[in-house]
Amino acid sequence: MTRETTVNIALAIALLAVPIGAQFADHPFIITLSTKVAIFAIAGVGLNIALGYGGLISFGHAAFFGLGGYAAGILASQALNYEPLVTWPFEIQGTTQMLIIWPVALCICGAAALVIGAMSLRTGGVYFIMITLAFAQMIYYFAISWPAYGGEDGLSIYVRSKFPGLNTLDPITFFAICFALLIAVLGFSVLLTHSRFGLALSAARQNPQRLTSVGVRPFQVQLTAFVISGMITGLAGALYADLNRFVSPAMFSWHTSGEIMIFVILGGVGRLFGPLAGAALFILLEHLLGGITEFWQFLLGMLLLLIVLFARGGLIGLLAGGRGNV
Amino acid sequence: MSTILLFEQILNGLQFGIMLFLMAAGLTLVFGVMGLINLAHGSLYMVGAFACAAVAAATGSFWLGVAASLAAAAAAGAVIEVAVIRRLYGRDHLDQVLATFALILVFSEGTRWIFGSFPLYLNVPASLSGAVILPGGVAYPTYRLAIIVVGIIVAAGLFALIGKTRIGVQIRAGEADREMIAALGIDIARLYTFVFALGAALAGLAGALVGTIQSVQVGMGEPVLILAFVVIVIGGIGSIKGALVGAILVGLTDTLGRFLLPSLFATMMSESDATSIGSALASMSIYILMALVLIFRPRGLFGATN
Numbered sequence: 001m002t003r004e005t006t007v008n009i010a011l012a013i014a015l016l017a018v019p020i021g022a023q024f025a026d027h028p029f030i031i032t033l034s035t036k037v038a039i040f041a042i043a044g045v046g047l048n049i050a051l052g053y054g055g056l057i058s059f060g061h062a063a064f065f066g067l068g069g070y071a072a073g074i075l076a077s078q079a080l081n082y083e084p085l086v087t088w089p090f091e092i093q094g095t096t097q098m099l100i101i102w103p104v105a106l107c108i109c110g111a112a113a114l115v116i117g118a119m120s121l122r123t124g125g126v127y128f129i130m131i132t133l134a135f136a137q138m139i140y141y142f143a144i145s146w147p148a149y150g151g152e153d154g155l156s157i158y159v160r161s162k163f164p165g166l167n168t169l170d171p172i173t174f175f176a177i178c179f180a181l182l183i184a185v186l187g188f189s190v191l192l193t194h195s196r197f198g199l200a201l202s203a204a205r206q207n208p209q210r211l212t213s214v215g216v217r218p219f220q221v222q223l224t225a226f227v228i229s230g231m232i233t234g235l236a237g238a239l240y241a242d243l244n245r246f247v248s249p250a251m252f253s254w255h256t257s258g259e260i261m262i263f264v265i266l267g268g269v270g271r272l273f274g275p276l277a278g279a280a281l282f283i284l285l286e287h288l289l290g291g292i293t294e295f296w297q298f299l300l301g302m303l304l305l306l307i308v309l310f311a312r313g314g315l316i317g318l319l320a321g322g323r324g325n326v
Numbered sequence: 327m328s329t330i331l332l333f334e335q336i337l338n339g340l341q342f343g344i345m346l347f348l349m350a351a352g353l354t355l356v357f358g359v360m361g362l363i364n365l366a367h368g369s370l371y372m373v374g375a376f377a378c379a380a381v382a383a384a385t386g387s388f389w390l391g392v393a394a395s396l397a398a399a400a401a402a403g404a405v406i407e408v409a410v411i412r413r414l415y416g417r418d419h420l421d422q423v424l425a426t427f428a429l430i431l432v433f434s435e436g437t438r439w440i441f442g443s444f445p446l447y448l449n450v451p452a453s454l455s456g457a458v459i460l461p462g463g464v465a466y467p468t469y470r471l472a473i474i475v476v477g478i479i480v481a482a483g484l485f486a487l488i489g490k491t492r493i494g495v496q497i498r499a500g501e502a503d504r505e506m507i508a509a510l511g512i513d514i515a516r517l518y519t520f521v522f523a524l525g526a527a528l529a530g531l532a533g534a535l536v537g538t539i540q541s542v543q544v545g546m547g548e549p550v551l552i553l554a555f556v557v558i559v560i561g562g563i564g565s566i567k568g569a570l571v572g573a574i575l576v577g578l579t580d581t582l583g584r585f586l587l588p589s590l591f592a593t594m595m596s597e598s599d600a601t602s603i604g605s606a607l608a609s610m611s612i613y614i615l616m617a618l619v620l621i622f623r624p625r626g627l628f629g630a631t632n
Contacts (some may be wrong), residue, residue: 057420119617123624126363126419130559131620134613137552141609147602254552258427265424295439301431308425309413 004320008273015276016179023172031171032243033287037280038178039239044263044275045185046232051261052270053193054225055205056121060132062256063116063139064109064230066249068237071105073247074149076157096161098168098177101238109234110227117226121219133254140252154248161242168242178239182276185232189272192228201225233260266307268314277315330464335585336578341470343577344477348532349554350561350569351484352525358564359500359521360415365426366406367529367554368547369433374399374530375537375546376437379446388451392534399530400523407522412515430548438544445541448534473535480528481570488566497521501564553580556616562629571627576612583608 015034022030043065050056078085078094086092095101120131149155160168168174192198203211204218211218241247250256259282267278285303289296311318353367377398382391406429414422450469457465488494496517499507508514533547540546557576561568588604595603619627 051420057423059423119621123620126357126563127559127620127624127626129363129419129423130555131617133552134556134559134616138610138613138617141613142606145602145606145609254548258423262424262427265420269420295435297431298435298439301428301435304428304431305410305425308421308428309410312421 002320004271004273004316007316007320011273011276011280012183015182015280019172019175028171031175033283035171035175035178035243036240037276037283038175038182039236039243040260040263040279040283041276042178042182042185042239043233043236043260044267044279045182045189046229046234046236047260048229048264048270048275049189049192049232050226050229051264052274053198053205054201054222054229056222056226056229057129058120058132058226058229059129059254059257059261060116060134060136061230061233061260062252062254063132063136064113064233065237065240065256065260066136066139066143066247066252067109067112068105068234069241069247069251070143070149070155070237071108071234072101072161072238072241073155073157075101075104076159076161077149077155080158096159098161098163098242101161102235105234105238106231109237110231112234113227113230114223117223117230121222121226133257136252136254136257140249140254143249143252150248152249154246154250157241157245157247160245174243178243181235181239185235186272186276188232193272197221197224262304266304266314268316271314271316274314274316277319281315330462332585333460333462333464334466335581337464337466337470337474339578339581340574341474341477341577342581343574344474344481345532345536346550346553346557346577347477347481347570347573348528348535349550350557350573351481351566352528353554354558354561354564354566354569355497355521355525357558359497360411360518362411362414363419363422363426364411365423365551366429366433367525368551369430370399370403370526370529370547371533371550372433372437372544372547373402374533375448375542376441376446376533377530378534378537379448379542380441382448383446388448388538391448392531395530395534396527399533400527402530403526404519404523407519411522412518415518434544441544443544445543446537447541448537450538469538476531476535480531484528484566493517493520553612556612558626560616560619560626562626565626565628568626568628575615579615580608580612583611587611 015037019031019034022028022034043061046064047058047061050058050061075085075094076096079096080094084091084093116132116135120128120135123131144152160174162168163177166173166177168177193202200211200216200221203216204221208218211221237251240251263275263278263282265278266281267274267276271277285300286296289299293299307314349367349371352370353364356362356364356367374395378388378391378395381394382388385391410425410429414425454469454472456468458468458471459465488497496507496512499512500514500517500521504514532550553576557572558569559572560575561570561572584605587608588601591600591604594600623629
């Protein structure tokens with residue numbers, strides 16, 4: 001077992017142990033924080049596929065996070081109002097079933113990522129960063145000025161979505177759902193990176209000319225990775241909407257894109273558990289520094305600067321050494 | 327809709343575009359010469375606005391405030407260049423994005439620490455208050471007209487600096503081949519600090535000028551920063567001419583979109599639907615413009631072909 005695997009297992013156990021301990025000690029707030037870590041980690045795992053393995057620096061993943069959230073919010077609010085979502089050509093009802101909401105969120109985000117990715121991948125380098133940002137901003141301003149689902153004020157969801165056989169309103173149960181999904185997407189990530197596709201994706205990042213010369217078009221590989229990446233981040237958005245029982249245009253804002261990026265970079269770009277380590281550290285810092293001073297973001301900024309300048313490879317790189325999958 | 331109103335909106339769009347140019351010029355110079363994405367450029371804009379508001383409030387003179395905004399933003403720019411930015415030139419864009427994102431947090435919270443969360447207000451100087459009557463009988467605020475004039479002067483000065491002076495030759499040479507000009511005995515580190523401080527001063531000037539139109543508050547730089555990025559991407563990163571054209575395009579598209587789109591849709595649908603769809607589309611319009619430009623010209627209008 002490599003040192004990184006040990007660190008990864010320790011991280012997963014820690015994320016599981018903290019809320020279970022909090023359950024016995026009766027600290028529901030800590031369970032909510034852990035749930036947030038799990039959800040942000042899922043978003044980060046999604047971005048890591050594009051950014052870490054594919055080298056596609058997307059500064060617009062808030063678009064998928066928000067779309068997933070709004071998919072959940074809109075379906076739930078229509079179900080609660082007993083108003084069909086679409087009446088023509090056939091009637092579609094809203095729903096509060098997670099097992100329906102998740103596939104819908106995945107499909108919507110996949111379709112959006114396909115369109116955004118296909119157009120953005122025509123550019124490269126810094127232009128790619130900026131065009132992904134532009135698409136996210138487009139949706140952000142649309143969400144603000146579109147009045148049907150709350151516009152700038154956002155949309156409250158009065159009931160948490162249901163999962164067959166489970167009481168999702170119980171914090172520890174909801175955490176368990178998010179944790180299980182996190183493990184699932186991490187497992188998917190492992191399969192992906194070790195598959196032929198994963199190797200092609202790595203090759204597309206390192207040397208697109210060579211990949212082309214062996215008969216694989218980098219564009220298709222990168223676009224597929226971008227779509228998968230957007231879908232996973234969208235799933236996280238749907239969970240986040242359920243956690244807060246509220247969605248707002250802030251989910252689309254460029255701060256959200258920046259934060260998801262921070263989770264990935266803080267933990268270690270291209271490291272399997274990097275997003276989890278990064279999200280956990282971010283939430284922990286937010287909580288701890290927020291207790292010290294009202295201006296905790298000042299300290300967070302300073303700390304981030306030091307990490308970028310002096311601790312390359314992120315938290316996992318610091319703990320486990322080596323170069324990871326980059 | 328009257329022609330006079332349309333003319334006024336065109337001038338507003340021009341004024342907005344000129345202001346964006348002041349922001350975008352520094353951003354595009356820094357990217358062109360040093361290859362650095364600087365998200366913290368909006369913070370320098372904020373520093374300029376706060377310096378102007380603070381000094382104008384203390385001395386009662388708007389002009390001293392403007393001078394202070396130039397000095398404060400240039401100084402802040404030089405300090406972060408030497409302390410942080412310099413270490414990022416050799417890094418990839420990812421590190422640059424994260425480090426300058428961190429700088430935004432530091433600047434925003436630092437400013438909140440010093441000045442508090444309440445917005446400051448800047449008054450238009452007495453000599454520039456009131457309106458001028460333009461040919462055709464349009465009354466237009468003198469101050470906004472002055473911003474347009476200042477912007478044009480700065481743009482001309484910048485083109486002259488880059489195109490005609492010795493330091494401009496060095497900047498252009500730095501874009502082309504930094505090792506070569508270092509070998510020719512140019513102090514490249516000092517040149518970079520100068521370019522960064524110059525861009526910062528322009529951002530600070532933009533902040534000071536806009537501070538009288540909007541309120542001066544923490545976070546004011548971020549929307550403008552994103553717009554400035556849209557501008558330089560449309561114009562082609564690294565090109566001052568592209569920044570100017572892009573800025574005017576974005577300024578006009580945004581202002582005229584907000585003005586024209588709702589009434590355009592009103593001819594097709596009910597008033598309230600037209601207002602909501604029109605304003606939704608208008609706020610997206612510049613991003614649509616940017617996506618279109620990049621799809622047809624992946625390196626912007628005036629970007630290098632390679």
